[in-house]
Amino acid sequence: MLLLSALGVLLLTGMAWLLGFRASPPLTAARAAEEAGRIPGFRPAGVHLSADGRSALVEAEDGALAVVLPLGDRLVSRPLPRGALPQGGTLDLGEPFLRRVPLPIRAPGSRQ
Amino acid sequence: MTLSPPLPDPVQLAIPLFVALVLLEMVAVRLRGVGAYEWRDAGASLALGLGSTVAGALVAAPVAGVAAFAYQFRLFDIPFAWWAFLLAFVADDLAYYWFHRTAHRVRWFWASHVVHHSSQHYNLTTALRQTWTGFVSLSFLFRLPLFLLGFPPEMVVFVAGLNLVYQFFIHTEQVGRLPRLVEAVLNTPSHHRVHHATNPRYLDRNFGGVFIVWDRLFGTFEPERADDRPRYGIIRNLPTLNPLWAAVHEWVALVRDLARARTPGAALGLAFGPPGWKPDDRSLTADAIRAAFVREQAQA
Ligand SMILES: [Zn+2]
Numbered sequence: 001m002l003l004l005s006a007l008g009v010l011l012l013t014g015m016a017w018l019l020g021f022r023a024s025p026p027l028t029a030a031r032a033a034e035e036a037g038r039i040p041g042f043r044p045a046g047v048h049l050s051a052d053g054r055s056a057l058v059e060a061e062d063g064a065l066a067v068v069l070p071l072g073d074r075l076v077s078r079p080l081p082r083g084a085l086p087q088g089g090t091l092d093l094g095e096p097f098l099r100r101v102p103l104p105i106r107a108p109g110s111r112q
Numbered sequence: 113m114t115l116s117p118p119l120p121d122p123v124q125l126a127i128p129l130f131v132a133l134v135l136l137e138m139v140a141v142r143l144r145g146v147g148a149y150e151w152r153d154a155g156a157s158l159a160l161g162l163g164s165t166v167a168g169a170l171v172a173a174p175v176a177g178v179a180a181f182a183y184q185f186r187l188f189d190i191p192f193a194w195w196a197f198l199l200a201f202v203a204d205d206l207a208y209y210w211f212h213r214t215a216h217r218v219r220w221f222w223a224s225h226v227v228h229h230s231s232q233h234y235n236l237t238t239a240l241r242q243t244w245t246g247f248v249s250l251s252f253l254f255r256l257p258l259f260l261l262g263f264p265p266e267m268v269v270f271v272a273g274l275n276l277v278y279q280f281f282i283h284t285e286q287v288g289r290l291p292r293l294v295e296a297v298l299n300t301p302s303h304h305r306v307h308h309a310t311n312p313r314y315l316d317r318n319f320g321g322v323f324i325v326w327d328r329l330f331g332t333f334e335p336e337r338a339d340d341r342p343r344y345g346i347i348r349n350l351p352t353l354n355p356l357w358a359a360v361h362e363w364v365a366l367v368r369d370l371a372r373a374r375t376p377g378a379a380l381g382l383a384f385g386p387p388g389w390k391p392d393d394r395s396l397t398a399d400a401i402r403a404a405f406v407r408e409q410a411q412a
Pocket residue numbers: 212216225228229307
């Protein structure tokens with residue numbers, strides 16, 4: 001039974017792949033802002049997209065910052081600690097599976 | 113009519129149906145453009161489902177032992193009659209409501225239940241995304257009153273299996289609204305989409321398993337709205353599609369938080385307070401997020 005179930009898992013995962021459920025829509029400013037807007041109390045005001053589309057830095061009306069990253073066909077966001085302005089293109093969030101986050105190099109303030 | 117042990121396991125019997133319906137739903141998503149799948153997300157959900165059946169089998173003996181122990185002190189001798197199964201089904205669903213509500217309100221139970229909510233997708237595979245650590249969080253304790261009342265453990269296990277099978281069908285975006293009477297009494301795809309959503313309005317709502325009447329009765333019901341489409345997942349969505357991390361991430365976070373707790377009160381709050389509670393920040397609990405949303409709506 002266990003083996004059969006394991007086969008079922010493989011079959012269905014393979015079918016999802018075959019049916020083409022593996023697209024990652026590009027990370028746009030609008031998607032990034034909407035995703036950051038899901039963070040409680042975060043009102044997006046400006047978005048800085050990285051050139052490679054791997055991350056976005058979203059600035060809130062009150063100056064708070066959040067990073068938005070693609071994950072499959074969805075996005076993941078994290079609010080950044082206040083005052084911890086990212087340096088050198090990566091940020092260490094210290095979270096499992098989210099230690100080093102690539103960030104747009106451009107300084108916040110120049111909105112897109 | 114009597115239906116006596118050994119009773120079949122409804123979940124095991126339903127597995128072929130699960131597989132067929134997931135395939136059908138995938139095709140429907142492709143053809144209709146309604147709903148969504150991501151192959152790694154679906155694979156993770158399915159792997160978590162498989163793992164949870166293994167975890168369940170590993171702890172079946174101790175759980176059965178506790179059930180048998182409680183059953184010794186039963187108030188009534190409830191026979192294996194059809195009406196008893198009906199009663200058990202309803203009583204078990206009420207117990208499920210309180211288990212489920214607690215699983216969202218107390219972090220200790222949430223650390224186990226969060227697995228079910230950790231996907232940003234809502235499809236039939238999400239239904240199979242089940243916890244591996246229900247035993248650790250002692251969630252089986254919520255069924256003890258049923259044994260004390262006198263429902264035989266075999267009967268309770270059977271109706272609980274039926275409950276789980278029912279809940280599989282409602283994890284879909286392919287069904288909009290069902291007839292009004294059905295939506296009034298039963299938990300439906302629409303009601304359960306609300307339960308899986310992180311929109312502030314929908315947080316900690318619709319805990320029912322089969323019957324939505326418990327939510328209407330106990331003040332936790334929220335209807336789905338066309339102008340507030342559900343966004344699925346959790347407040348801090350997982351940064352990975354790795355099923356192992358989905359299974360344990362909140363326990364790891366809890367242990368980390370406890371290691372940093374400065375006072376016994378803080379430790380108690382972190383373990384048994386609501387998810388999102390921090391000693392120095394109460395703004396991320398479901399109640400606080402909803403309250404901020406309601407204030408904002410009132411101002412607008
Ligand atoms: Zn839940």
